[in-house]
Amino acid sequence: xxxxxxxxxxxxxxxxxxxxxxxxxxxxxxxxxxxxxxxxxxxxxxxxxxxxxxxxxxxxxxxxxxxxxxxxxxxxxxxxxxxxxxxxxxxxxxxxxxxxxxxxxxxxxxxxxxxxxxxxxxxxxxxxxxxxxxxxxxxxxxxxxxxxxxxxxxxxxxxxxxxxxxxxxxxxxxxxxxxxxxxxxxxxxxxxxxxxxxxxxxxxxxxxxxxxxxxxxxxxxxxxxxxxxxxxxxxxxxxxxxxxxxxxxxxxxxxxxxxxxxxxxxxxxxxxxxxxxxxxxxxxxxxxxxxxxxxxxxxxxxxxxxxxxxxxxxxxxxxxxxxxxxxxxxxxxxxxxxxxxxxxxxxxxxxxxxxxxxxxxxxxxxxxxxxxxxxxxxxxxxxxxxxxxxxxxxxxxxxxxxxxxxxxxxxxxxxxxxxxxxxxxxxxxxxxxxxxxxxxxxxxxxxxxxxx
Numbered sequence: 001x002x003x004x005x006x007x008x009x010x011x012x013x014x015x016x017x018x019x020x021x022x023x024x025x026x027x028x029x030x031x032x033x034x035x036x037x038x039x040x041x042x043x044x045x046x047x048x049x050x051x052x053x054x055x056x057x058x059x060x061x062x063x064x065x066x067x068x069x070x071x072x073x074x075x076x077x078x079x080x081x082x083x084x085x086x087x088x089x090x091x092x093x094x095x096x097x098x099x100x101x102x103x104x105x106x107x108x109x110x111x112x113x114x115x116x117x118x119x120x121x122x123x124x125x126x127x128x129x130x131x132x133x134x135x136x137x138x139x140x141x142x143x144x145x146x147x148x149x150x151x152x153x154x155x156x157x158x159x160x161x162x163x164x165x166x167x168x169x170x171x172x173x174x175x176x177x178x179x180x181x182x183x184x185x186x187x188x189x190x191x192x193x194x195x196x197x198x199x200x201x202x203x204x205x206x207x208x209x210x211x212x213x214x215x216x217x218x219x220x221x222x223x224x225x226x227x228x229x230x231x232x233x234x235x236x237x238x239x240x241x242x243x244x245x246x247x248x249x250x251x252x253x254x255x256x257x258x259x260x261x262x263x264x265x266x267x268x269x270x271x272x273x274x275x276x277x278x279x280x281x282x283x284x285x286x287x288x289x290x291x292x293x294x295x296x297x298x299x300x301x302x303x304x305x306x307x308x309x310x311x312x313x314x315x316x317x318x319x320x321x322x323x324x325x326x327x328x329x330x331x332x333x334x335x336x337x338x339x340x341x342x343x344x345x346x347x348x349x350x351x352x353x354x355x356x357x358x359x360x361x362x363x364x365x366x367x368x369x370x371x372x373x374x375x376x377x378x379x380x381x382x383x384x385x386x387x388x389x390x391x392x393x394x395x396x397x398x399x400x401x402x403x404x405x406x407x408x409x410x411x412x413x414x415x416x417x418x419x420x421x422x423x424x425x426x427x428x429x430x431x432x433x434x435x436x437x438x439x440x441x442x443x444x445x446x447x448x449x450x451x452x
Contacts, residue, residue, distance in 0.1 A: 023085045025075065027314060030055060034313035047409050049378060052313045053402065056320015066326065090318045093311030094382055098279045099264035100304055102286020116359045117189035123355025124190065124373045125162050125197055128347030132158030135343055139336055145394045155205045156392045160384060160401050161344045163198035164191045165377030172375065172412055178420060183365055187372035195379060199283045200225060202383060203276035209390045210275055224274045232284050237292040244295055253299040260289055260300060277386060319385055319402065327396045337400040344404050348374045368419035375412045380405035
């Protein structure tokens with residue numbers, strides 16, 4: 001037997017005992033602190049994701065590495081393989097989280113309120129997208145990773161600034177008892193359109209980052225996206241419906257949960273294989289599960305609980321580990337961060353307000369829509385993590401984008417509360433409120449980033 005054949009036949013050594021110990025300590029500590037800080041954030045009226053990100057900030061280069069470099073170096077060694085283990089767990093979490101977001105998209109609502117919502121959404125997308133692209137070209141090149149194409153960086157920054165976060169929007173509307181209001185419905189519908197556009201653009205820009213930026217690359221990516229949507233509308237719908245129908249025959253929700261998770265993971269793998277982002281496949285598959293699969297929410301409740309209570313907190317804590325707040329000490333980075341925050345907030349408010357006014361809504365309704373859609377939350381964090389993984393974003397810009405997600409999510413409730421106090425409730429909304437009261441009897445997950 002040749003040496004090459006002998007080498008290939010030799011078993012691959014399992015993970016070293018020390019590496020396994022460090023990994024288990026990392027996961028256990030991150031999850032423990034993420035749950036504790038997430039609950040504390042909820043107590044103070046903030047999204048749980050703020051506390052979960054703070055865990056990563058405290059244990060990462062922003063604090064622990066600076067205060068106690070020895071313990072930090074032991075617990076989070078600068079070894080790629082060790083970080084890849086954490087990333088793998090986080091990637092499973094984010095794929096399932098995005099899939100659940102798709103499951104809870106009400107496509108009937110999109111169709112019913114699509115006209116007005118589209119007007120609001122277009123304004124809230126085009127203006128911040130344009131401002132983000134412009135900022136990408138104007139930012140100092142020292143903040144752009146070496147080797148990153150300027151156009152790719154600018155487009156990615158535009159996508160990061162134009163997205164909204166359905167999980168944060170939905171939970172905020174529920175907490176403030178505004179889900180039954182017309183503005184609440186419009187905000188949710190426009191946010192769904194924003195989310196879909198965000199995943200679409202993320203796949204395009206990611207494909208451009210991986211491959212050379214040419215007209216052919218863009219056209220191929222667009223062709224793949226059209227192919228995916230066509231497959232979902234034709235073969236995907238009966239396939240998902242059939243798989244989930246067979247799974248539903250089993251006693252208990254176990255087989256349905258496994259089937260849904262397998263479908264989401266394989267769909268994510270499919271888009272990843274095509275050079276697009278895995279989250280796009282997960283999102284499309286989630287929509288199919290929720291709308292074509294006709295799955296009872298109760299059967300997927302255990303999966304939602306595990307994802308929101310275990311995988312998502314680990315992902316966000318890991319995302320916080322990548323932040324380096326010490327970079328904000330540099331005037332150049334601080335000024336860039338403030339400028340991007342102003343552009344992100346002003347772009348979303350002006351765009352949504354203009355879209356609302358052109359659609360016949362009054363100024364207070366326009367302000368409320370701008371406040372609701374200004375929440376970036378988990379979606380922008382996912383986008384930022386993709387940008388960092390692909391090398392499109394530097395650590396400095398990544399830190400700024402994450403901070404924008406946090407600040408905009410914290411801004412939403414007070415502005416929304418003020419604007420809605422100026423909008424009178426209609427008879428239609430009173431009827432809808434009566435229907436929604438039944439929801440309050442259902443057990444709620446305390447997580448502020450829950451998808452309803």
